[in-house]
Amino acid sequence: MPLSFIIFMVSSKYISFLIIITLSLYKFTSCKDEMYVGENYIAFIKDTITLNKYLSENIDPQLFKYYKDNKTSKEYFVYYNLLSNSLNFIEIPDSSFSESVNLDAIKQKFTDFAIFSFDSIAFTHSTKTITILAYNKMIIYEVKGKIPYYNENYVLNSIPTLFPITVYKNNLLVYNFPTETLDSDFKLKEYFNSPRDSKLEIKDDTLKITGLYGKYPHYYQKNHNYVYSPVRSIAKDSLLIYSFDDSRKIYIYNTCNNDYQEKELATPGFQENFEFDKKQSSNFNYIAKYHIENDRFLNLIYSPFQKKYIRILSRRIKFENNDGTINSSIHDKPISLFIYDENFNLQRRIEFPPGLYNFNAFYPYREFIYILTLDKNNKMFHAFNFN
Amino acid sequence: MRSISIKTLFFVGLLSLLSCSNEEDRLKRQTKIFENYLITEFNTKPGDREEYYFIIPSMACAGCEQAVIRYIQRAQKEDNIFLIISGNQAKTLQDFDLQHNVFIDTENKIDRLNLDALNTTLLIWDKKKIRSIKYINPQNIDSLSPKLN
Numbered sequence: 001m002p003l004s005f006i007i008f009m010v011s012s013k014y015i016s017f018l019i020i021i022t023l024s025l026y027k028f029t030s031c032k033d034e035m036y037v038g039e040n041y042i043a044f045i046k047d048t049i050t051l052n053k054y055l056s057e058n059i060d061p062q063l064f065k066y067y068k069d070n071k072t073s074k075e076y077f078v079y080y081n082l083l084s085n086s087l088n089f090i091e092i093p094d095s096s097f098s099e100s101v102n103l104d105a106i107k108q109k110f111t112d113f114a115i116f117s118f119d120s121i122a123f124t125h126s127t128k129t130i131t132i133l134a135y136n137k138m139i140i141y142e143v144k145g146k147i148p149y150y151n152e153n154y155v156l157n158s159i160p161t162l163f164p165i166t167v168y169k170n171n172l173l174v175y176n177f178p179t180e181t182l183d184s185d186f187k188l189k190e191y192f193n194s195p196r197d198s199k200l201e202i203k204d205d206t207l208k209i210t211g212l213y214g215k216y217p218h219y220y221q222k223n224h225n226y227v228y229s230p231v232r233s234i235a236k237d238s239l240l241i242y243s244f245d246d247s248r249k250i251y252i253y254n255t256c257n258n259d260y261q262e263k264e265l266a267t268p269g270f271q272e273n274f275e276f277d278k279k280q281s282s283n284f285n286y287i288a289k290y291h292i293e294n295d296r297f298l299n300l301i302y303s304p305f306q307k308k309y310i311r312i313l314s315r316r317i318k319f320e321n322n323d324g325t326i327n328s329s330i331h332d333k334p335i336s337l338f339i340y341d342e343n344f345n346l347q348r349r350i351e352f353p354p355g356l357y358n359f360n361a362f363y364p365y366r367e368f369i370y371i372l373t374l375d376k377n378n379k380m381f382h383a384f385n386f387n
Numbered sequence: 388m389r390s391i392s393i394k395t396l397f398f399v400g401l402l403s404l405l406s407c408s409n410e411e412d413r414l415k416r417q418t419k420i421f422e423n424y425l426i427t428e429f430n431t432k433p434g435d436r437e438e439y440y441f442i443i444p445s446m447a448c449a450g451c452e453q454a455v456i457r458y459i460q461r462a463q464k465e466d467n468i469f470l471i472i473s474g475n476q477a478k479t480l481q482d483f484d485l486q487h488n489v490f491i492d493t494e495n496k497i498d499r500l501n502l503d504a505l506n507t508t509l510l511i512w513d514k515k516k517i518r519s520i521k522y523i524n525p526q527n528i529d530s531l532s533p534k535l536n
Contacts, residue, residue, distance in 0.1 A: 328505060
């Protein structure tokens with residue numbers, strides 16, 4: 001082969017390589033409003049609504065709730081104090097008023113709570129019952145009445161950050177969950193065939209199911225990619241949005257007219273997850289490695305104050321390090337925040353390095369987003385303004 | 388047809404040899420990691436005899452954890468059965484009377500070691516190296532753990 005031809009081949013490959021790199025870099029950085037948050041550039045404001053004043057070892061920072069009293073239009077942050085066994089309502093933004101609701105009447109351990117009003121609060125316990133604390137009296141409700149696809153063997157539960165018990169149009173939204181391990185194809189099929197979310201109505205002293213939402217896309221019947229729980233978000237016009245760890249897509253339900261639509265959101269840099277080997281479903285090492293070495297979506301949050309959606313993505317990294325250690329925690333992964341307008345057009349992408357923030361304690365309020373720091377000795381919320 | 392079978396056998400044999408040596412290499416690496424961990428965190432070394440290390444990391448299923456602690460409680464008289472528990476989980480020991488052979492990893496370093504110990508685990512040490520590492524749950528704890536008197 002003539003030398004000039006070899007040089008031509010090599011140089012043309014080199015040029016193609018350069019073109020590919022340039023194109024992929026362009027694709028990766030084509031979102032104009034990128035921002036990098038790092039130790040050297042942290043654009044936050046400390047303690048703008050005195051949220052940090054209430055942080056202590058007796059408070060779970062992942063269990064803060066925003067509550068607006070519709071009668072007075074006053075706004076509160078509500079948190080649970082383990083030491084006093086009470087829910088504390090702090091008026092925001094200036095802490096000018098606070099009130100405590102004692103929970104001694106509730107005998108069962110609770111996993112989450114939702115507020116109808118100061119005098120009426122609902123609790124989940126990971127059992128088949130919901131407790132309502134009304135005027136200091138405790139009422140326990142069990143779901144009555146059958147409905148197709150509702151699994152009566154499952155319990156009512158919630159995880160505050162991903163699918164909280166929520167007051168929705170004067171009803172409650174609660175997840176329906178199994179307590180046993182899904183260790184057979186039959187159990188898995190049953191699980192992915194039943195919608196996760198139940199709308200519960202309290203009427204004439206009984207708890208009735210009036211709707212089921214959050215059905216898994218058909219794809220998960222065959223290949224669940226270790227996705228068990230959808231994330232539920234409540235968007236503008238009371239739309240319900242469900243999203244999954246491994247997919248760009250979101251699923252939007254309009255409960256007024258039973259309309260349903262899918263949307264694929266722009267998420268530059270997201271890489272499709274590799275297939276989960278079902279044979280490894282009880283191998284915890286494999287599961288951890290799978291989560292760490294894939295891009296996985298966390299929460300999708302609607303900020304009614306900013307009229308924006310924020311989706312959190314944990315980026316893939318290597319599981320094993322050369323020094324005999326592993327990256328086993330979600331906090332080891334870099335995080336990307338994708339900010340969308342109300343029509344799901346991508347507006348900004350913000351990159352966070354690993355180990356700085358706990359994205360399970362993430363609250364939008366007015367023009368800010370409050371995120372908890374991971375620094376054990378200096379745990380506090382930082383307020384970010386990404387506008 | 389015959390040559391295909393021989394080829395197949397050859398490749399299956401080669402693959403199993405490779406996976407054996409991979410497994411051996413992995414256990415060799417993990418032996419080093421585990422020895423270093425015991426020395427730096429607890430100023431102790433695994434012995435020359437057969438020893439059983441139950442591990443409870445920060446993320447462990449509640450039922451599995453209880454099963455391991457109950458087993459360790461019954462094994463208090465044994466001098467070759469140990470519990471390593473992450474500091475995050477140490478409060479679960481409050482309800483049990485465990486006097487011996489318990490190592491509390493206050494800095495939760497066990498969570499970050501490449502030891503295949505991301506849930507309750509039994510690590511068996513034998514002849515100066517790790518013989519096996521297996522996940523433990525309430526169903527398999529009796530069959531995988533040493534019988535107690």
